[in-house]
C-alpha cells in the first residue's frame with residue numbers, strides 16, 4: 001500500500017507551504033532561492049512494505065544517527081511560492097535508509113525529474129546538529145532576506161560582533177527574540193562543502209540564525225513559522241538600520257547597557 005499522509009503530516013505540509021508564501025511575499029525567495037528541511041520522524045509511521053525498491057534512491061551518506069529518520073524537504077529548482085499550489089511537486093517526504101546509503105521517497109516528489117534540494121547533504125548535517133541539541137528544533141530554513149544580506153556588504157557591519165550590536169540596537173525585540181545574535185559565516189561558494197562545514201560549526205555553538213555573507217540566512221526552529229520569525233525580527237532590525245542610513249544619518253541605536261538590560265531581564 002502506498003504511503004499516505006496522516007492529519008499531522010498534512011498540517012506540516014501546510015505549515016511549510018504557508019511559510020513558503022510568506023518568504024515569497026517578503027521578497028526573500030526569488031526564483032528557486034532557498035530550501036528547507038523539516039524532521040517529521042515522530043509523525044511518520046512507515047510499514048516495511050512501503051520501503052520497496054522503486055522508491056529508493058542512493059545518497060553518498062549522512063551522519064549515522066539519522067538512519068531511519070524522516071524529513072520533508074523542498075525539491076531542487078522548485079519555488080517557495082509554488083509549494084502551496086503544488087505541494088506534491090515541490091516537496092517530498094523521504095526516509096533515510098538504515099544503512100546510510102540512500103533514502104526512500106514516501107510521498108511527493110512528483111515533478112518530472114524531481115530531486116530533493118541540491119543542499120540535501122548539508123541539510124542532513126545541520127539536522128544532525130539539531131538532533132544533538134536535544135531534538136526540539138526540527139526545521140532548517142534557508143532564504144535570501146534583502147536587508148540582512150545588504151548589511152553583510154557594508155564594511156561597518158561585516159563582522160559578527162559589529163553586526164549583532166547594530167541589529168540589537170535597532171529595536172528591543174531583536175535582542176528579545178534572538179538573544180544569542182546571529183552567527184556570521186564568511187563568504188563560501190554556494191552548495192560547497194566548506195559552506196556546510198562552517199554552518200554546522202556555528203549551529204553547534206547554539207546559534208539559531210546564521211548569516212551567509214553576501215548570500216542569505218539560515219534559521220532553525222521547532223517549526224517553519226518559528227524559524228521564519230527569527231529571520232523576520234532580525235531583518236526588521238536591518239531594515240531600520242538602513243532606513244536611518246538612507247536618511248543620511250547613522251542610527252543612534254540602543255546603548256550597550258540598554259541591550260544588556262534586555263538580555264538580563266528576559267533571558268532565553
Ligand code: 2HA
Nearest residue numbers: 032033034035190191
Ligand atoms: O536553493 O538558495 O543557496 C537555492 C539557494 C542556494
Ligand code: ZN
Nearest residue numbers: 033034215216
Ligand atoms: Zn541561497
